[in-house]
Structure formats: structure tokens, C-alpha cells
Amino acid sequence: MVSDRTQSRPSAHGPPRPPATVSAVEITVIDHPLVAHKLTVLRDVQTDSPTFRRLTEELVTLLAYEATREVRVEPATVTTPVAPADGVRLTHPRPLVVPILRAGLGMLEGMTRLIPTAEVGFVGMVRNEETLQPSTYAERLPEDLHGRQCYVLDPMLATGGTLAAAVRFLVDRGADHITCICLLAAPEGIERLGSLLDDLKVPCTLVLAGVDERLNEKGYIVPGLGDAGDRLYGVV
Numbered sequence: 001m002v003s004d005r006t007q008s009r010p011s012a013h014g015p016p017r018p019p020a021t022v023s024a025v026e027i028t029v030i031d032h033p034l035v036a037h038k039l040t041v042l043r044d045v046q047t048d049s050p051t052f053r054r055l056t057e058e059l060v061t062l063l064a065y066e067a068t069r070e071v072r073v074e075p076a077t078v079t080t081p082v083a084p085a086d087g088v089r090l091t092h093p094r095p096l097v098v099p100i101l102r103a104g105l106g107m108l109e110g111m112t113r114l115i116p117t118a119e120v121g122f123v124g125m126v127r128n129e130e131t132l133q134p135s136t137y138a139e140r141l142p143e144d145l146h147g148r149q150c151y152v153l154d155p156m157l158a159t160g161g162t163l164a165a166a167v168r169f170l171v172d173r174g175a176d177h178i179t180c181i182c183l184l185a186a187p188e189g190i191e192r193l194g195s196l197l198d199d200l201k202v203p204c205t206l207v208l209a210g211v212d213e214r215l216n217e218k219g220y221i222v223p224g225l226g227d228a229g230d231r232l233y234g235v236v
């Protein structure tokens with residue numbers, strides 16, 4: 001299923017978007033002038049780390065507003081100073097936010113600002129710079145994720161391998177609703193994510209601030225913003 005916000009049409013804030021061709025993953029590219037503005041400053045090589053971190057958080061909060069559209073709620077009644085009022089509250093188990101270390105950590109604050117009661121798990125993944133294959137080096141997640149909605153945070157969807165591996169990991173533990181939030185994606189990464197998750201039995205949505213032109217031979221998104229982890233935390 002493909003969101004109508006991803007159709008190939010000129011964007012008011014950037015170049016035309018490629019059509020989303022992913023079958024198992026629903027894609028939403030947020031078309032909003034504030035998102036486009038912040039993303040532009042983020043890309044700028046002149047933007048320093050403190051500004052980059054702050055902008056990343058702000059962007060994620062904006063993306064999270066759309067990404068949580070399907071968050072599960074149940075009816076709740078409160079008493080106002082005037083009268084009872086019917087409303088809703090988040091259900092239990094709470095949503096689980098999963099930043100992929102290290103760069104996903106820079107997105108955590110922006111997400112929990114919107115859902116402060118969410119629980120947080122961590123997955124550490126690196127990709128081999130030669131083979132571009134992901135491997136897990138750390139993990140702190142509940143053993144049982146049945147009934148959980150999970151929000152996976154990873155700023156750059158480049159080859160798609162890391163994100164697909166993280167989604168599989170969560171679904172294998174029982175998660176039944178996955179939303180991935182990324183700042184930027186390469187068309188190749190979107191394609192590959194779709195094919196790697198083609199047989200996924202649970203709903204999976206990808207929310208993005210932008211889709212760029214391509215991947216280069218080193219696996220970087222072009223024009224992208226460089227290495228997101230380095231720009232957030234420095235070259236360590």
C-alpha cells in the first residue's frame with residue numbers, strides 16, 4: 001500500500017519525488033515548508049553539531065506528529081472544572097521507541113517530547129563499509145513485544161539493510177505494528193527495504209522528511225547530509 005503523499009508529483013519544497021514502488025511498506029514523505037526549511041539547514045556543511053542536533057530533534061518532532069497518527073488509544077473520561085469530558089488515552093503496553101545506535105540516538109529526544117510515556121529500547125547496528133551488510137552489536141529490548149507498536153528511529157535510509165534487519169528483529173519478538181522514522185532516504189534504499197520486508201505480516205510504515213537522488217559508490221545518500229552520526233556527535 002502506498003500513501004498518496006508519495007505519488008510522483010512536483011513538491012513545493014524540492015525536486016519531484018520518485019514514485020514509491022514498495023509493496024509491503026507504506027511510505028509517507030512529509031511535505032511541509034517547516035520540514036523543508038529545517039532539512040535544508042541540516043544538509044548545509046556549515047551547520048555545526050549543536051545546531052545539527054537541535055534541528056534533528058525539531059524535525060523528528062514534526063515527523064512524529066504524522067508518524068503517530070495510528071497510535072493506539074482507548075476511551076477515557078476526565079472531569080474538567082466544569083463537567084465530565086470524554087476523551088482518549090494511550091493504551092498499554094505503551095509504544096516502544098527504538099533508536100538504532102548511534103545516529104538514531106540523536107532522534108530520541110524529538111520523539112519522546114511528543115510521547116513522553118513511551119518506553120525506549122535500543123538496537124546497535126553497524127554496516128560493514130565494504131560489504132554494506134548490517135550486523136547487531138548491542139541490543140536492549142523487551143524479550144516479548146506482543147501487542148506493541150514500535151517506532152524505529154534511523155536518520156538515513158541508505159541501502160535499507162540496517163532498517164530492514166531492525167524491523168525483522170522487532171517483528172520476530174512479536175511487535176505487531178512498526179513505524180520507521182527517517183530524515184532522508186535514497187530511492188535504492190526504499191526499494192530494497194520493500195523487497196527485504198516483502199513477506200512482512202504486520203503493518204509497516206515509513207515516514208520521511210525527504211527522498212534524495214541516489215546512493216553513491218560508498219553507500220552515502222546524494223546529496224544527503226553526510227554521515228549523520230559524525231555530524232551529530234563528531235568523528236569518534
Ligand code: URA
Binds near residue numbers: 219
Ligand atoms: N549513513 C549516513 O549517515 N549518511 C549517509 O549518507 C548514508 C548512511
